[in-house]
Amino acid sequence: MHNGFISKDHLKQVLNDVQHFLIQHKTPKSAQIPFVKLSEQQQQRLKQKLSHLHAADIAHILESLATEDRRDVWKQIPVEQRGEILLSLAEPVRESMLADMPIAEMVNAADKLHSKDIGDLANLASSLPEQAVNLILQSLTAEQRKQLEQALSYPAGTVGSLMDYSMLTATPEESVKEVLAYCRKLGTLPEHSHYIYIVDQHNTLMGLLPLQKLITSAFDKKVSEVMSHSTITFATGDSAEQATFTFNRYELIAAPVVDDENKLIGRICVDDIVDFMHESSEQQLLRQIGFVNSEDRFSGIFSSAQNRWLWLAINLFSAFIATRVIGAFEDKIVELVILATLMPIVSATAGNVGNQACTLIIRSLALGHVTDHNIRQFYIKEVGISLINGVIWGGIMGVFVGSLYSAGIGTVMGFAMLLNFVLTAFVAVSIPWLRHKYNLDPAMGAHVLVTFFADAFGFFIFLGMATAFL
Structure with a gap:
């Protein structure tokens, strides 16, 4: 079996071949029998396609397949490779596959891990049910058992949970x-x-x-x-x-x-650090846009929908508040319909300013660059940048709108953009910073909240100034 490196394009081609093969040989037959099972000859052909691949490459293929196709591919994977493949799978996909796996098969996969490395065993065992973990412990030597129990006792996200005992x-x-x-x-x-x-x-x-x-x-x-x-x-x-x-x-x-x-x-x-960095960066990216947890791309629709409910609800609530702000100035909008077409510009541009500042502080907090001693300077810089951008772009937009409609509307537009830039930048820095101070994930839903404040501030400032001065 060859386990050498293959290029990204080659791996993509292998994935396409496997998907095409599965589609060809699993066409609908009848309402009573949804799919035709792979014949023994077809199973051998599928096994040959996978035989030259590294465990990490097979894991990538499994992650890219629908749930029912994963089972067919999994059956063709040699037993001695299964433990390494489970370790290489993204956690949601691993949990999905383990949910349908017999206890004996889980234990066998763990038993085949290379040299029974305790660090790898602990990583896999943390996803297994207690019965499987107990059987794995029974198969180890006294020293290995002690090390595995110790490794499983360390909280996730600590050095102990990443530690390797082989040295x-x-x-x-x-x-x-x-x-x-x-x-x-x-x-x-x-x-x-x-x-x-x-x-x-x-x-x-x-x-x-x-x-x-x-x-x-x-x-x-x-x-x-x-x-x-x-x-x-x-x-x-x-x-x-x-x-x-x-x-x-x-x-x-x-x-x-x-x-x-x-x-x-x-x-x-x-390599443990690189794995942790990869998982952390993916989690941070997903949490910024409102995912509670990472998810299997091909998991059940309902479970994936649940994963997105919390921040969708918060987004809906914040959008409702923003519409109430607009409703408070309904009479002025009826009087000057052009205000309705200009409002999104004020909120959207400030939202971009806020998301830039928000992303920067989240990254800075992750790297340890922002502390209690320099947060004031960080605020001054970001608010200063938004002030300069507000003067420049608010001025440009004010002149443009003034030339199209009236000097009054242009002036209101320019000052509204300036104020919204500054306020949104301040809030965009404050949300991750305050979450960090209370030991919460700074990235969780930060961009959702920044967008809300950009909209609410923008509508209120623009319509409020229009009501007062036009």
Whole structure:
């Protein structure tokens, strides 16, 4: 089985082939039998299409198929690959597939994970029912069982939940020759073995020995002579966001995880950080536009609709309030119908200003750039930018509208845009900042709320000024 890299275009072609194959061989037959089952020959052909693919590529194909098609493809996947594929699936798709899977099949997939890596096992076990987890625990050694139970106890979003237990250790007293001999004796090193972690007899972390340094050092040198004593460490309770920031800032490949007494527990690797970053960025993107959770693109319609209800309801409520603002100036709109055509310009342009400021502060909060000490400067900058843009674009629009209709309407238009730009920018910074201060997700529905304030402020300011001065 070849598990090499394939290009994005090649993967897209394979996905198209699989989808076309399934459509060809699962055409409707009758009302009593909705679809024809794949024959044994067809199953073999499908298995051949998948045989050369990496687990991550098969996971991508599964995520791109309808629920019923996933089952047919899953049956053709070799048992030894299933655990890795489940790990590579997006969480909503993984949960959807596990919901229809027998307990024995779940346990078998976990059992086939490469070398029974505890970090991978914990990642998969967190999605499994308790009965399956208990059976997995029974199949492990006492040490592995202890590590898995410990890994499952760490809250999501912490370093402990991302930690890997497979690593190489040595003592300062050993020679370079002895450590090299030990590595050769193992035959296969743990994945991402960039360092050997140096500990004393009590498992207290003493430092790191990069593999490159080990290979290039003289055989008779002691580990203590060639190891690095300065190292960045993490605790299991540290946030994964903080770890991501640290890995990015210091360009780390891997780092040890220690307890309160500086005893080595595990390590966290850059691939774990990349996975976390990918999941976090997707969650943040979805929450900005009002999704409660990420979802399976091909899950049931009702469950997906439920996932969007909360912020749709908030959006509906905010839109209703905005219409009440318009209703308060109904007489003036009847008197000057042109106001109705200009209102959306005032609100829409301010909404764009607000969403820019909102996106910037959300990103800045995620990177740790905005704090209590510099938030004032951030406010001043964003409000200042909106003031300049309001003067420029409000002035341009005011002159244009004034030339089309009247100087009075143009003046109201220009000042309304200026005020709405400034107020919306202030609110756009305040919403994520206040949510952050109360330990809430700054991105959750932020853009929905910014749009509401841009509309409400815009309508009220524009129509209010028109009523007062026209």
